[in-house]
Amino acid sequence: MSHTAHIPSHRKPRRSASKLALRAGVAGGVLSTIAVAGATGPAHAAEPVTETIEMPTLTTGLASTAAASAEATQQVAADLQLKAQQNAAASSAAKVAKKAKADADAKAEAEKKAKAEAKAKADAAERASRSSARTTLSASTGGSSSSTTTSSSSATGSAATIVNFALAQVGKAYVSGATGSSAYDCSGLVQAAYRQVGIDLPRVSQDQSATGRQVSLSNLQAGDILYWGGSGSAYHVAIYVGGGKFVGAQNSSTGVVERSMDWDRPSGAVRVL
Structure with a gap:
């Protein structure tokens, strides 16, 4: 008889199968479920073990950051457009003012020239009038002979x-x-x-x-x-x-x-x- 005939076996039942399942989803939060199930053999069936892990929600923070970035970009674009409009308006006003000044200077110069010409004509007319008066007086008094005195x-x-x-x-x-x-x-x-x-x-x-x-x-x-x-x-x-x-x-x-x-x-x- 063998020495080991009455020694009970100490081997553990061999697991016939092992399953691992990981499920994860991201949409308004991430829910992951990890299920581990093990079966020890036909005679000893093990109850499945299920563990649920809830992951933090990421989409809300990302959406807020994207919205803020878009709003800031739009504000910058609006500011640049307003600045460009202001610069264009200032440039246009400067051109109008420059033209107005040039027109005013030209008008003043023309008026000055016209006054000078009018004065010259008046002086010439006065000299002509004096000359005519002297000639008339000389004729009425008998010419230069009557004016020759001693x-x-x-x-x-x-x-x-x-x-x-x-x-x-x-x-x-x-x-x-x-x-x-x-x-x-x-x-x-x-x-x-x-x-x-x-x-x-x-x-x-x-x-x-x-x-x-x-x-x-x-x-x-x-x-x-x-x-x-x-x-x-x-x-x-x-x-x-x-x-x-x-x-x-x-x-x-x-x-x-x-x-x-x-x-x-x-x-x-x-x-x-």
């Missing part, structure tokens, strides 16, 4: 020399730009008269009217220079010879004449001597 002057010294020279030129021709001895223009006659006493005056009326010192028409002395127009911008000059009279080269119609100051009141006078 005025005596109380002037002495250099003033007498200037006055006598001017009176000696009465009746000679007026020629624009002439400085003697057979013809003069107004400033040419004054320059020639003062040259007799060694004084070299400027050539034109404008400069002669600003030479020396200004004197009142009520305080004239023989030899003073009379001018018509403004000081420094005179258009005619003559020599005061005393007795309320002057000698001047008036125009091509009258030539050099002696006239009363009441015939054509001068604007002012300067004294050189």
